Each structure stands twice: as C-alpha cells, then as structure tokens.
Amino acid sequence: xxxxxxxxxxxxxxxxxxxxKVPPSSVQHxxxxxxxxxxxxxxxxxWAGRSTLITRPESIETYDRCxxxxxxxVGDMKELAVSMPSSVLILxxxxxxxxxxxxxxxxxxxxxxxxxxxxxxDNEVLRSKDxxxxxxTELKMAYRLIQLFRWSPPxxxxxxxxxxxxxxxxxxxxxxxESMANGGELSLPAMKDRGHRxxxxxxxxxxxxxxxxxxxxxxxxxxxxVVGTERVEVFTMATRLTRxxxxxxxxxxxxxxxxxxxxxxxxxxxxRLGELLRKFNDLYAIRGMGRRSVVVISSDGWDRGDPTxxxxxxxxxxxxxxxxxxxxxxxxxxxxxxxxRGMAAALPFVDNFLEGHSVAxxxxxxxxxxx
Amino acid sequence: xxxxxxxxxSPKALASELERFDYLADEGxxxxxxLALSLGRPILLEGEAGVGKTEVAKTLSExxxxxxxxxxxxxxxxxxxxxxxxxxxxxxxxxxxIEVIEAENRSDLDAYAVEGELYSERFLIRRPLLRxxxxxxxxxxxDGRRLPPVLLIDEIDRADDxxxxxxxxxxxxxxxxxxxxxxFVAEVPPIVIITSNRTRDVHDALKRRCLxxxxxxxxxDREVEIITRRAPQVERKLAGQVAALAxxxxxxxxxxxxxxxEVIDWAQSLAVLGEIEIGEASLRSSLGAVLKYREDQEKIxxxxxxxxxxxxxxxxx
Numbered sequence: 001x002x003x004x005x006x007x008x009x010x011x012x013x014x015x016x017x018x019x020x021k022v023p024p025s026s027v028q029h030x031x032x033x034x035x036x037x038x039x040x041x042x043x044x045x046x047w048a049g050r051s052t053l054i055t056r057p058e059s060i061e062t063y064d065r066c067x068x069x070x071x072x073x074v075g076d077m078k079e080l081a082v083s084m085p086s087s088v089l090i091l092x093x094x095x096x097x098x099x100x101x102x103x104x105x106x107x108x109x110x111x112x113x114x115x116x117x118x119x120x121x122d123n124e125v126l127r128s129k130d131x132x133x134x135x136x137t138e139l140k141m142a143y144r145l146i147q148l149f150r151w152s153p154p155x156x157x158x159x160x161x162x163x164x165x166x167x168x169x170x171x172x173x174x175x176x177x178e179s180m181a182n183g184g185e186l187s188l189p190a191m192k193d194r195g196h197r198x199x200x201x202x203x204x205x206x207x208x209x210x211x212x213x214x215x216x217x218x219x220x221x222x223x224x225x226v227v228g229t230e231r232v233e234v235f236t237m238a239t240r241l242t243r244x245x246x247x248x249x250x251x252x253x254x255x256x257x258x259x260x261x262x263x264x265x266x267x268x269x270x271x272r273l274g275e276l277l278r279k280f281n282d283l284y285a286i287r288g289m290g291r292r293s294v295v296v297i298s299s300d301g302w303d304r305g306d307p308t309x310x311x312x313x314x315x316x317x318x319x320x321x322x323x324x325x326x327x328x329x330x331x332x333x334x335x336x337x338x339x340x341r342g343m344a345a346a347l348p349f350v351d352n353f354l355e356g357h358s359v360a361x362x363x364x365x366x367x368x369x370x371x
Numbered sequence: 372x373x374x375x376x377x378x379x380x381s382p383k384a385l386a387s388e389l390e391r392f393d394y395l396a397d398e399g400x401x402x403x404x405x406l407a408l409s410l411g412r413p414i415l416l417e418g419e420a421g422v423g424k425t426e427v428a429k430t431l432s433e434x435x436x437x438x439x440x441x442x443x444x445x446x447x448x449x450x451x452x453x454x455x456x457x458x459x460x461x462x463x464x465x466x467x468x469i470e471v472i473e474a475e476n477r478s479d480l481d482a483y484a485v486e487g488e489l490y491s492e493r494f495l496i497r498r499p500l501l502r503x504x505x506x507x508x509x510x511x512x513x514d515g516r517r518l519p520p521v522l523l524i525d526e527i528d529r530a531d532d533x534x535x536x537x538x539x540x541x542x543x544x545x546x547x548x549x550x551x552x553x554x555f556v557a558e559v560p561p562i563v564i565i566t567s568n569r570t571r572d573v574h575d576a577l578k579r580r581c582l583x584x585x586x587x588x589x590x591x592d593r594e595v596e597i598i599t600r601r602a603p604q605v606e607r608k609l610a611g612q613v614a615a616l617a618x619x620x621x622x623x624x625x626x627x628x629x630x631x632x633e634v635i636d637w638a639q640s641l642a643v644l645g646e647i648e649i650g651e652a653s654l655r656s657s658l659g660a661v662l663k664y665r666e667d668q669e670k671i672x673x674x675x676x677x678x679x680x681x682x683x684x685x686x687x688x
C-alpha cells in the first residue's frame with residue numbers, strides 16, 4: 001500500500017505528465033486538504049484535487065482524464081499502489097526543457113548577422129518583399145527586423161489619479177504632508193488628475209492553410225509586441241480559437257513560436273471566421289478584453305462559414321473595441337478587391353484596412369496601432 | 372476528521388448549514404468552501420456572470436453571524452480605497468484648532484506632539500482590507516469561539532495588476548503596516564472570497580495562494596429548488612417549467628445565457644403577472660426579464676415557441 005504522500009505526489013506527477021503546471025505549493029495544499037477530508041470517499045478526493053491542483057477551467061478536462069486514469073477501479077484507497085520512479089522530486093522546476101537542438105540554428109544565424117550589417121541596401125529590398133516569395137534566409141532576416149520593432153500602444157485616460165500641476169482635484173494627502181513640513185502652515189494645495197494607461201492590443205491571427213506564408217511573420221510580430229509592451233493578448237484562428245499569449249511570453253523568439261505552434265494543433269485547414277470571432281466575443285472580448293482595446297485581425301477573409309454571422313460578430317466587437325485593424329496580405333496584390341465573402345462582410349466594421357504582406361507593411365501596422 | 376472553529380466537520384455539514392440560509396451548494400463548491408474554512412485559505416471563485424459567486428460570501432456571513440466586508444474592485448482602485456486613508460479634512464480642522472488655542476495661550480507649539488496627534492487612530496479611516504484583519508471585528512460566540520469576518524473581494528479582474536500584487540502581500544500574512552502607526556495583524560485570518568469574471572487572467576502567484584473553484588450553472592433539480600426557496604410565491608409547477616426553459620436557453624447558444632439571478636427574477640415576474648403555468652404568450656411577453664440582448668430575444672422568438680413550451684411543461688412536471 002502506498003503512503004498518502006506518495007499517492008499525492010504520484011497524482012501530481014501524472015498531471016504534470018499531461019502538461020499541467022502543478023507547483024509544489026499546490027501539492028502541499030492537496031495533501032493538507034486530504035488530511036482534513038480523509039480518503040474514504042473518492043468524490044471528496046476528486047474535489048479536493050480540483051480546488052487545490054488546478055487553477056483554470058481549461059484544465060478541468062485534463063484533470064478529469066488523469067483522475068480517472070489514476071484512481072479508476074480503486075475500491076479502497078488503501079489498496080492503491082503507486083508506481084512511479086522512486087526518485088521523483090516534488091520540487092521539480094519545470095520552467096524550461098532547453099535542449100541543444102537550437103545550436104544548429106545559432107550556427108546558421110551568425111552569417112545572417114553579417115549579411116545584415118554588410119549589405120545594408122538589401123534591407124530595403126527585403127523590407128518590401130512579399131513574405132511568400134522569400135527563401136529561408138530572407139525569412140530569418142525578416143524576423144530579425146520584426147524583432148527590432150518598437151511598440152508604444154496609444155494612451156487612454158485612466159481612472160487612477162496621479163499628481164499633476166494643473167490637476168482638477170485637490171490632493172489632500174500631499175497638501176497636508178507638505179504643510180507639515182512648514183509646521184502646519186498651509187500653502188498652495190497640491191493637485192491630482194486622471195493619469196494615462198496604455199491601451200490593450202489584441203491580435204487574432206488566422207493560421208489556416210491559405211494564410212500559411214504570412215501566419216508566421218504575424219506571430220513573430222505578435223511575439224515582439226508581447227515582449228515589448230504590456231497588455232497584449234494573442235489568439236490564433238484556424239478550426240479553433242486558441243489563446244497563445246502565455247506561449248509567446250518567452251523572450252527567446254524561437255522558443256516562443258515553438259511553444260505557440262505546439263499549442264495550435266490545426267495549422268492548416270479552413271477557417272470559420274464568424275464562429276471563431278463569436279467565440280472570442282463570448283469568452284473574452286465582451287467581458288473586458290476587447291473593451292477600449294485595439295483589435296488586430298490578420299486574415300485573408302476566406303471564410304468557410306456564414307458571412308452574416310461574421311458581420312454580426314464584427315458589429316458586436318465594434319461596439320466595445322476602440323479600433324479594429326484588419327491586415328490582409330492579399331490587399332497588396334495589384335487589382336485586389338475585397339470580394340471574398342468574409343472580407344466583404346467584415347469590412348464595414350474595420351477602422352484600418354492594411355496589407356501586412358511584408359516587413360514594411362507590418363511596420364506600417366505598428367505605426368497605425370500606435371496612433 | 373479535523374474540526375475547525377466554524378463548527379462544521381465535513382463538506383456535507385457545511386452544505387446543510389448553508390442550505391438553512393437558502394444557499395444550495397453542490398458537492399464541489401462545498402468541498403472547496405470547507406477546505407477554505409479549515410485550512411484558512413482564500414478561495415478564488417470563477418464562473419459565468421450570475422452563477423452565484425458573490426452570494427456565497429453573503430450566505431457565509433449570514434450563517435456565521437459575522438460582518439460581510441466587501442471590496443468591489445474597479446480600474447484604479449488603490450490602497451487609499453482598499454486599505455486605509457487619513458481623514459484629511461478633520462486633520463486640517465484639528466490643525467487650525469490647535470493654532471487658535473496656541474495663539475490665545477501664547478505657548479509654543481510642539482511640532483512632534485502635533486504630528487503624533489494628527490496621525491493617530493482617531494483620524495484613520497479604515498477601508499475593507501484593514502477592517503477585515505482588525506481584531507475589533509471578531510465576533511465572539513456563546514461558547515467562546517472568536518469568528519473572523521468574511522472578506523469579499525469582488526471582481527478582482529477589474530483591478531490593475533499593481534493592486535493584485537499588493538493584495539498578494541496582504542493575503543500572505545494578513546498584516547498591514549501603516550507607517551505612522553504600526554502594524555495591524557489579524558488574530559484570526561478573515562474568510563476571504565475572491566471572485567473573477569475572467570476578463571483577464573489573475574496572476575499565478577495569487578492563484579497559488581488560493582483554493583480554486585469554477586462555479587457552474589446549477590443542474591435542473593437544484594435550480595428548481597433554488598427558485599422555490601428564493602421566490603416562495605412561485606408555484607412549484609411554474610418553477611419547474613422556468614428551470615426547464617432556462618436549461619434550454621443556456622443550450623441555445625445565446626450571447627448572454629441567463630444566470631440564476633435572472634431566472635429567479637423571471638419566475639418572480641411571471642408569478643407577479645398571475646401566471647401559474649408557462650404559456651406561449653407569457654413566454655413571449657416576459658422574455659425581457661431573462662434575456663438582456665435584443666439579438667438573443669429575437670433568436671428565441673424565431674424558434675418554435677409552442678414546442679419550447681411543450682417540452683418545458685413535460686420536463687418541469
């Protein structure tokens with residue numbers, strides 16, 4: 001029979017194996033919770049784990065699966081034998097699993113650096129070249145340029161009051177403090193006023209088949225935004241809507257993109273833009289993420305779903321967002337007209353319609369966002 | 372099983388205590404709450420709007436007979452609104468008074484003494500977090516247990532990140548330092564309920580400190596029970612039909628699926644209109660009590676209402 005601590009650790013081990021982040025403190029809480037509740041009832045064990053080991057509803061499915069696997073068929077807890085390596089440490093830090101696979105890339109990168117510095121004029125050509133026409137080396141150089149983008153999302157008035165010379169409200173706290181310095185003599189009152197905050201920026205990147213050559217550069221751009229400024233959220237759209245902000249938080253762009261790619265299971269395959277946008281609206285935008293934000297949608301507008309639904313959802317988003325920017329790489333093609341049904345449906349609700357097919361176009365996007 | 376100062380020894384016992392106050396907690400929620408009480412940990416409740424997250428805190432405080440201290444978060448909430456603030460107008464007045472007295476007595480003013488007086492508890496305004504850990508707010512029961520207040524930190528996702536970091540500090544050792552006065556330490560940590568609507572992710576550090584529970588919409592039987600308890604004037608039959616309809620509405624892919632509070636309102640308004648059973652006409656006319664988006668109302672009105680009512684009557688029976 002396994003000791004309770006072993007069962008607890010073994011279960012946490014199973015959860016981690018399925019990719020859940022279970023910090024050591026949560027395992028301790030689980031252990032303590034069970035010493036309160038006892039082991040006699042499986043449903044209590046289940047709920048004790050639910051309230052201590054996971055912290056977001058997305059994890060519930062995985063948790064259920066693991067719980068089922070780990071505890072299934074256990075009539076009596078005492079009979080539970082835990083099979084796991086005896087050397088398992090509860091205190092593992094699973095922050096990174098860096099291997100040496102990147103070394104190859106690094107070796108490749110060196111000459112690229114030199115190319116950039118030696119052949120400056122090439123940069124200009126590169127900047128306006130369409131991503132779909134670039135070869136591997138050119139793409140790498142393009143990504144490098146994208147990483148250098150400077151972000152400064154626009155400011156909006158915040159509700160937080162800060163010190164201000166010409167403010168509208170008297171800052172009594174400061175006034176009194178300053179008067180104490182003069183032995184209680186009141187001089188001019190200190191003032192305060194509403195401060196500023198950066199607007200949120202939300203990226204919705206279509207990564208379906210037709211967007212293939214452009215999806216990765218846009219994700220690169222999103223990554224540089226996540227790293228370069230606060231309050232950025234990133235989602236990918238293909239057959240599903242996937243939130244990849246967390247994965248993009250790594251400072252190392254390669255690792256970040258790898259993380260995001262691992263999460264997006266549906267790189268190619270069609271898009272149902274309306275449906276996905278609806279999901280975005282329901283789960284995130286209307287509740288707050290979209291409110292007063294700049295929403296950037298990157299898609300060619302090839303929608304396999306119902307264009308009326310897309311129009312409806314765009315209207316909903318428009319009602320809460322500060323600005324909607326749509327980038328469509330096809331727009332750069334000579335003679336382009338937004339004839340794709342999805343694009344035509346969405347366009348009336350778009351504030352800025354941009355190209356996004358090259359480094360220069362993405363630069364323009366950053367500029368527009370910062371306005 | 373270990374006991375605790377709240378006098379319940381199992382999640383079941385807690386659930387039946389809460390039931391006396393018309394709050395029906397399912398097994399998951401009662402286990403999470405029981406653990407929060409026994410381990411003295413804050414609990415983070417997330418879930419759709421209107422599933423009764425805030426109500427939990429109200430019911431806990433009613434049951435224990437302790438104060439409910441509520442901190443409603445909003446953008447820009449800061450320590451002067453959440454922790455403490457000095458009563459500046461009164462301080463200024465006090466200064467003036469001293470000045471006048473001093474002028475009459477022609478005595479010298481002792482700056483240190485004046486400052487000490489100004490920054491004394493007399494001029495301290497206690498905001499929710501400070502009140503929650505203030506031993507003065509403990510309630511003593513007949514058998515000598517001292518119960519802490521319930522601290523409800525509502526909609527934490529609306530507050531700024533900076534505030535969350537501050538909160539983390541307070542929640543980790545339940546002490547607050549006021550530089551001019553000293554440190555307030557909780558004798559018994561308050562029961563802390565934090566709610567979030569998930570408009571942004573709460574930081575992992577805060578989550579680590581809390582127990583977590585995702586609150587679901589109640590199932591059919593529970594919802595009928597909740598309606599009849601919260602709105603006693605509603606006939607049992609009508610309550611069943613309303614709950615059945617609510618179930619269908621939630622499955623209809625609406626922008627804003629009805630929360631339990633709206634469903635209770637709905638049942639109540641039907642009862643006020645003198646209905647004892649749902650019908651096509653009353654459904655059509657009362658839809659505004661439960662669906663708050665024009666698009667949602669249109670969507671439901673375009674369905675086969677006769678069929679909707681028929682199946683609700685069947686299910687509700």
